[in-house]
Amino acid sequence: MTVDEPRVGQARAGPLQRLAKAVLLCAGLAIVAVTVWQLPVMDGPRTLWALARMPIPTASIVPVQGVAAGAIAPTFGASRSGNRRHHGIDIFAKRGTPVRSATRGVVLSVRDSGIGGKQVWVIGPASERHYYAHLDAWAPGLERGDVLEAGQLLGQVGDTGNARGTPPHLHYSVYGDGGALDPLPRLRAGTSNPASSPVSTDPPTR
Ligand SMILES: [Zn+2]
Numbered sequence: 001m002t003v004d005e006p007r008v009g010q011a012r013a014g015p016l017q018r019l020a021k022a023v024l025l026c027a028g029l030a031i032v033a034v035t036v037w038q039l040p041v042m043d044g045p046r047t048l049w050a051l052a053r054m055p056i057p058t059a060s061i062v063p064v065q066g067v068a069a070g071a072i073a074p075t076f077g078a079s080r081s082g083n084r085r086h087h088g089i090d091i092f093a094k095r096g097t098p099v100r101s102a103t104r105g106v107v108l109s110v111r112d113s114g115i116g117g118k119q120v121w122v123i124g125p126a127s128e129r130h131y132y133a134h135l136d137a138w139a140p141g142l143e144r145g146d147v148l149e150a151g152q153l154l155g156q157v158g159d160t161g162n163a164r165g166t167p168p169h170l171h172y173s174v175y176g177d178g179g180a181l182d183p184l185p186r187l188r189a190g191t192s193n194p195a196s197s198p199v200s201t202d203p204p205t206r
Helices: 013-037 040-052 186-191
Strands: 089-092 096-102 103-111 117-123 128-139 153-157 170-177 179-181
Touching: 013 040, 040 103, 103 128, 117 153
Parallel strands: none
Antiparallel strands: 089 170, 096 153, 103 117, 117 128, 128 153, 128 170, 170 179
16 A cells, blocks of 8 residues: 555646646635625625715705605704603604605614614615614515615604604614714705605795
């Protein structure tokens, strides 16, 4: 029995051959990585990567269909029970009114818990986290990892969580690196909600 005897004609690999093998291996791995990155299942991670490189939005659409930004009360920072501050804005509308993503994004979480009730968390441009709460129901099939365009359906306005029994509304928060920020200025700057109509605050004239 012969073990580990070099065969005749099998030259030992030189440094150049070893380098060539290493380069080929790296190229192969790179091709695999690029191929995997392009797979549909990688839509979420790829979009997250792109979103993280986007600037903080200065304008976005009102996430409740048919509501004009001018009709939303500026209640960000207002006092709430239990020594809490209001970390968002409330957008009132009839129960069942469509709630739509204010921005492009990736769904981080779809859940029913705590004071927010039925809620959706979305990672948006500049990796900000968008919180949509008190929903009556979620859009069918919506789940973590879904890639969303601005205006895409998330669910319907309701009164779940600690809003139970109050007029149905969407609680909408945006969290950036510095914590919660007031989303209302960017909604007022946004003009791309085709479903919104201006609400006059003038008294009726005869
Ligand atoms: Zn609220």
